[in-house]
Amino acid sequence: MSDSNRPTWFDVATRRSVVRRALTYAVVVGAVLITINHGSAILAGDVDLARALRMALTALVPYVVSTLSSVGAIRSRG
Numbered sequence: 001m002s003d004s005n006r007p008t009w010f011d012v013a014t015r016r017s018v019v020r021r022a023l024t025y026a027v028v029v030g031a032v033l034i035t036i037n038h039g040s041a042i043l044a045g046d047v048d049l050a051r052a053l054r055m056a057l058t059a060l061v062p063y064v065v066s067t068l069s070s071v072g073a074i075r076s077r078g
Contacts, residue, residue, distance in 0.1 A: 012071045022066040030059030
């Protein structure tokens with residue numbers, strides 16, 4: 001496939017299958033990481049805005065990793 005017919009990185013990253021897979025990993029892996037890193041604070045009721053933002057970023061990391069990996073694999077096949 002020539003470069004002009006090759007889907008862009010963004011086109012692949014926003015495919016339903018890629019987004020669904022990344023969201024699944026973000027929820028599962030993110031929940032585990034949040035539990036490990038913030039579990040005691042959650043149980044103590046010590047979740048302020050700054051911690052909530054760190055927890056959101058913790059869940060975002062597996063989303064980004066999964067998306068990067070999926071896009072790289074899909075684009076290398078083409």
